[in-house]
Amino acid sequence: MNIDFSTEELAFQQEVSxxxxxxxxGDIRDKAANGIELTKDDFVTWQKILAxxxxxxxxxxxxxxxxxxxxAQKYIFDNECAKFGAPEVMAFGLKMVAxxxxxxxxxxxxxxxxxxxxxxxxxxxxxxxxxxxxxxxASLKTTAVREGDEYVVNGTKTWTTLGQHADWIFCLVRxxxxxxxxxxxxxxLLINMKTPGINISPIYLLDGSPEVNEVHFDNxxxxxxxxxxxxxxxxxxxxxLLTHERTNIAGVAKSKKRLQDLKEKAAxxxxxxxxxxxxxxxxxxxxxxxxxxxxELLALEYTELKTLADVSTGQAPxxxxxxxxxxxxxxxxxxxxxxxxxxxxxxxPFVRDQFLEGFxxxxxxxDQAAGSAPTYFNNRKATIYGGSNEIQTNIICKAVxxx
Amino acid sequence: xxxxxxxxxxxxxxxxxxxxxxxxxxxxxxxxxxxxxxFSAENWQLFAELGWLTIPFKEDDGGFGGSAVDLxxxxxxxxxxxxxxxxxxxxxxxxxxxxxxxxxxQKAALLAPLMEGSLQxxxxxAEPQSRYHLANVQCSAVIxxxxxxxxxxxxVVLNGAAAEKILVSVRTSGESCDxxxxxxxxxxxxxxxxxxxxxxxxxxxxxxxxxxxxxxLPASNLLGNAGEAxxxxxxxxxxxxxxxxxxxxxAMEMSLMKTVEYxxxxxxxxxxxxxxxxxxxxxxxxxxxxxxxKSILLMAAMEMDRLxxxxxxxxxxxxxxxxxxxxxxxxxxxQIHGGIAVTDELDVGHYFKRLTxxxxxxxxxxxxxxxxxxx
Numbered sequence: 001m002n003i004d005f006s007t008e009e010l011a012f013q014q015e016v017s018x019x020x021x022x023x024x025x026g027d028i029r030d031k032a033a034n035g036i037e038l039t040k041d042d043f044v045t046w047q048k049i050l051a052x053x054x055x056x057x058x059x060x061x062x063x064x065x066x067x068x069x070x071x072a073q074k075y076i077f078d079n080e081c082a083k084f085g086a087p088e089v090m091a092f093g094l095k096m097v098a099x100x101x102x103x104x105x106x107x108x109x110x111x112x113x114x115x116x117x118x119x120x121x122x123x124x125x126x127x128x129x130x131x132x133x134x135x136x137x138a139s140l141k142t143t144a145v146r147e148g149d150e151y152v153v154n155g156t157k158t159w160t161t162l163g164q165h166a167d168w169i170f171c172l173v174r175x176x177x178x179x180x181x182x183x184x185x186x187x188x189l190l191i192n193m194k195t196p197g198i199n200i201s202p203i204y205l206l207d208g209s210p211e212v213n214e215v216h217f218d219n220x221x222x223x224x225x226x227x228x229x230x231x232x233x234x235x236x237x238x239x240x241l242l243t244h245e246r247t248n249i250a251g252v253a254k255s256k257k258r259l260q261d262l263k264e265k266a267a268x269x270x271x272x273x274x275x276x277x278x279x280x281x282x283x284x285x286x287x288x289x290x291x292x293x294x295x296e297l298l299a300l301e302y303t304e305l306k307t308l309a310d311v312s313t314g315q316a317p318x319x320x321x322x323x324x325x326x327x328x329x330x331x332x333x334x335x336x337x338x339x340x341x342x343x344x345x346x347x348x349p350f351v352r353d354q355f356l357e358g359f360x361x362x363x364x365x366x367d368q369a370a371g372s373a374p375t376y377f378n379n380r381k382a383t384i385y386g387g388s389n390e391i392q393t394n395i396i397c398k399a400v401x402x403x
Numbered sequence: 404x405x406x407x408x409x410x411x412x413x414x415x416x417x418x419x420x421x422x423x424x425x426x427x428x429x430x431x432x433x434x435x436x437x438x439x440x441x442f443s444a445e446n447w448q449l450f451a452e453l454g455w456l457t458i459p460f461k462e463d464d465g466g467f468g469g470s471a472v473d474l475x476x477x478x479x480x481x482x483x484x485x486x487x488x489x490x491x492x493x494x495x496x497x498x499x500x501x502x503x504x505x506x507x508x509q510k511a512a513l514l515a516p517l518m519e520g521s522l523q524x525x526x527x528x529a530e531p532q533s534r535y536h537l538a539n540v541q542c543s544a545v546i547x548x549x550x551x552x553x554x555x556x557x558x559v560v561l562n563g564a565a566a567e568k569i570l571v572s573v574r575t576s577g578e579s580c581d582x583x584x585x586x587x588x589x590x591x592x593x594x595x596x597x598x599x600x601x602x603x604x605x606x607x608x609x610x611x612x613x614x615x616x617x618x619x620l621p622a623s624n625l626l627g628n629a630g631e632a633x634x635x636x637x638x639x640x641x642x643x644x645x646x647x648x649x650x651x652x653x654a655m656e657m658s659l660m661k662t663v664e665y666x667x668x669x670x671x672x673x674x675x676x677x678x679x680x681x682x683x684x685x686x687x688x689x690x691x692x693x694x695x696x697k698s699i700l701l702m703a704a705m706e707m708d709r710l711x712x713x714x715x716x717x718x719x720x721x722x723x724x725x726x727x728x729x730x731x732x733x734x735x736x737x738q739i740h741g742g743i744a745v746t747d748e749l750d751v752g753h754y755f756k757r758l759t760x761x762x763x764x765x766x767x768x769x770x771x772x773x774x775x776x777x778x
Contacts (some may be wrong), residue, residue: 001412001472003404003705009404072404291776295699295720302698309406323694394680397689402665402679403686 003158013076020084023049031032031086032098035371037209037355040123043213047094047120057094059245064110065118065133066101069130071308075253082253086204092161093117093124095120096210096241097170099134100188104229104237111189127157128238134144135388136236137172138182142217144173146224149287151189153197153220163213163308169368172238175231188234190226197221207374208352210386249386250328254302258335259294265368266290266340300327319399322392329382329389338375343369351373406701408476409597416476420451423484429750438606440565442488443653450488459495459642464502464514469752471707472596474642475649475700478486482653485750485757487608488743492562493517495646497524499639502572504587504627512588513568525566527557527613528636532536535766537572538582544573546629548621552587553596563611564601566592575629582633587626593671594618596635600749606760607753641718644765645707649723655693655732658754662686662736665751669741681740689735699724716778719771726768728760733758 005013028042049058058074061067069077089095098117101109108135116122133140153173162167169191176185196221202210208395218368229237266281280286304324340347346365353359354370364370383389397403408416426446435443450456458465458473467473474495481490501514501524516522533539542555553573560569570589577584590597597619600613618755627635663686666676676682707713715742733755736746744751762768 001408001705003700003702003709003746005404075404108407199647287776291772292723293777295724295772296695298702298720299724301693301696301700302702305404305699306406309404323691326691327695362691390684393684393687396690397683400690401686403663403666403683 005076009072009076012073013080014015016077016080017084019053019055020080020086023053024050024084028087031357032087035355035368035375036359037297038087040162041089044120047089050089051119051216052304053222056120058088058089059095060098060102060320064098064114071305072197072261073310077236078257082257085257086188087101090123090162092126092166092170093120093122096126097124097190100170100228100237100241100300101225103240104188104233108225108376109190114131122167123162123165124165125160125163125169125193125215127160127169129157131156131158131214131267135263135391137387138186140172140186142171142173144175144187144222146175147221147378149369151222151227153189153217153222153226155184155217157215157217158211158212160200161211162191162203163215164210164288169193169215175234176348183235184227186234186238187231188228188237189222191217191222191229195220195222205378208350209355209378211259211378249382250300250324251305251332252297252304252328255328255331255335256301258332258339259290259297262335262338263290263343269366270340286341289338291366293331293338296327296334297331300324300331303327318397322387322395325386326383326392327388331374332382333379336379339368339372340376343372344397346370347373410617412473412476415458416480419455419477419480420483421543422449423480423486424454426507427486432485432487433607440588441609442565446488448520448630450490451518453676455490456494456498457752459498460514460518461503464510465518465591466502469502470713470714471642471645471704474646475652477528478646478649479656482650482757483657485654487751488606489523491643491646491650492526492680493524493566493637496526496561496643497566499642500526500587500626500635502549503635503638504632506626509589509626512642514605519614523562523565523571525562525611526570527560527563528571528572528640529558529560530556531558535770536580537640538585538633539580540572540585541579542571542573544571544575544586544588546575546625547597549622549700551620551624553588553615553620554588555589555615557613557615558768559602560611560613562610563599563613568592568762569597569613571630579628583632583634585631586629587635588620588624588627589686589743590618590624594620594661595661604760606757619741628681637715638713640712640765641715642706643718644718644722644771645700646763647701647764648696648703648721652693652696652700652727653730654754654758654761655689655696655729658736658751658758659682659689659693661685661751661754662689662739665740673757676739685735689732696725696728716775719766719775719778722766722771723768723775726771729758729762730768744750759778 006013022140025165029048031038047056055067057066058069058077098114100145101113114375128137130140144151144153148259157342169192171189172186173189174185175187197218201214203212203214205211226266267279271278271280307321307324346369349364354363443646454467457466458477459469461469498514501510507623517524528537531542542557545552568589569592570587573586573588574584596616598614599611604610650675666682671678699721703717705719737753737755743749
């Protein structure tokens with residue numbers, strides 16, 4: 001057991017760092033640093049750059065175009081990307097639907113979908129939650145009724161993140177009869193967003209952004225060849241995907257970067273006590289909060305590294321991955337709150353346009369103070385999505401403790 | 404980066420685990436703890452024969468290798484059995500002092516018999532006013548030619564009752580909290596002027612307060628250079644802190660396991676406790692605390708090995724986080740069991756006691772949080 005990076009790994013770190021320095025577009029980097037929302041083009045541009053280098057599919061098997069990286073390499077890559085403020089890869093195609101397709105899809109489906117996901121030619125979104133199926137996801141009501149070579153889909157999906165950009169949606173739909181037990185009636189269906197009968201409407205969140213949507217399906221006719229695997233097995237597939245989603249959800253590298261930024265800013269922010277010489281970072285209560293958070297994050301970092309190491313030796317991320325989701329999101333939200341605390345009064349001004357590309361008005365308050373409260377508000381979602389933290393706790397109870 | 408135990412470490416773990424599960428059942432442990440000496444001399448000889456008493460030491464000193472990972476492998480298993488034999492006080496604390504500061508003659512005289520199991524030692528470093536600050540030393544030693552005269556009071560010396568010789572941190576120059584001027588000496592427990600008040604500690608182990616009144620020693624009892632001992636002392640206490648962190652992880656694992664098992668058999672309102680979501684989520688929370696504790700323990704041990712035995716910031720992170728976990732797991736185990744766990748009869752309460760003692764040994768949770776923040 002040791003923590004050292006090998007010579008090859010250190011060389012890899014250099015390579016990633018040099019690549020990011022050379023290839024990450026300056027405007028994207030600046031936007032990320034200044035809290036400006038990234039556009040669809042920004043994401044696609046960056047993902048295509050990564051794809052060209054062969055570094056976009058860090059969790060895929062090599063045979064489909066994945067990197068085949070070791071846990072240490074993934075760790076290095078994530079940390080370097082966070083340090084440079086590189087955008088995170090959109091998870092829906094690359095990290096969510098692709099593993100389902102290459103694990104459960106047929107040969108034709110792999111050929112048809114994976115190359116476009118790899119090349120970021122197609123934007124995917126997720127169709128899981130419904131207005132009346134949140135934490136109780138298996139109670140979803142969207143139906144897909146087989147008619148000849150087609151499924152006819154009716155229902156409503158919600159919380160569809162960035163669905164306004166999407167070309168395709170992967171959905172959990174009900175294919176079984178009404179009396180079939182919930183989990184055994186659910187199937188996994190891929191749907192082209194341009195199919196007649198699909199309507200999408202934005203939902204505005206607490207930060208004023210139309211980040212999520214409702215997607216309505218009205219007699220949408222989907223070719224039966226878009227079904228992944230077998231009818232009635234969708235729930236099983238989705239559960240596997242969810243464990244992948246949960247390991248991706250911890251966001252350790254990003255939290256490390258945010259915490260580091262927070263410490264630096266606190267060292268430059270007066271605590272108001274005695275003029276220019278007394279900084280927030282000198283305050284004992286602040287120091288203790290930061291120290292406890294750093295320690296928690298350090299523990300989580302090693303929990304994640306161990307999980308990655310298990311995955312690399314062929315074990316699927318087990319129910320323990322729920323810990324990553326719970327702790328990772330708790331830490332993210334704790335950092336959110338500290339950012340608001342750091343901003344003080346300047347957490348109050350809300351000029352929505354300030355977060356959009358091309359804003360040429362007067363920026364109120366110090367850097368990033370304006371985004372602190374909207375981020376805090378928006379990110380309350382983190383402990384709710386991907387299976388709420390209470391659902392994760394239930395998973396630990398059932399699958400780990402046998403309760 | 405490698406998270407697996409070596410073959411040697413796996414064998415070590417299996418060997419200690421086998422002893423704890425087969426030969427150290429709860430009744431035996433309690434009988435040993437309540438015996439006159441508070442530990443089993445027979446077990447101690449067995450540990451020596453199995454080579455366990457060499458684990459914290461370098462191969463040059465005749466040891467097993469002395470890696471931090473070896474140490475946590477061992478201590479986690481000891482923690483599961485709530486071991487009362489003085490492995491921590493004698494082998495880790497006193498042994499490390501000699502290994503790091505002693506001359507080859509002193510190692511031959513003290514470390515070799517310690518590893519053979521024929522010598523009981525203690526390390527006296529804390530004083531009534533010092534709390535967790537190791538440079539706060541008022542115990543004084545005046546070196547005069549070939550003679551040292553020792554005066555002062557050392558508090559809560561682990562294994563202080565059984566120790567035949569006592570290693571003592573003393574001030575040979577400077578003011579009370581100076582880092583310079585602290586030295587290490589050893590003294591016969593039976594030397595004139597040494598007085599001990601021996602007692603049991605809350606966790607079923609043994610300790611003593613020790614007073615030195617004009618105790619005269621030969622100058623050859625000095626370990627290392629006069630006035631330069633603080634680094635060795637800090638390193639030793641950090642190593643002991645890592646050891647109890649590992650012990651706590653083992654103890655928490657058992658405490659959680661026993662709590663979960665009990666919740667599945669204890670019935671109230673005609674159903675088992677395990678069916679109540681209020682309790683389920685508390686147990687899941689204990690599991691998460693334990694997982695975080697395990698992770699940060701590995702981090703600290705690997706950092707210590709990477710940095711050649713000294714990683715104060717990593718150690719403080721671990722001690723702080725594990726202290727927090729130990730508090731929660733210990734208290735929740737009692738709460739979920741209910742009244743039965745407040746009785747002396749059930750083992751769960753004793754895991755709680757040891758987890759509590761660990762929180763306040765070698766730097767409390769708050770002490771280490773502050774040290775982490777300052778480093």
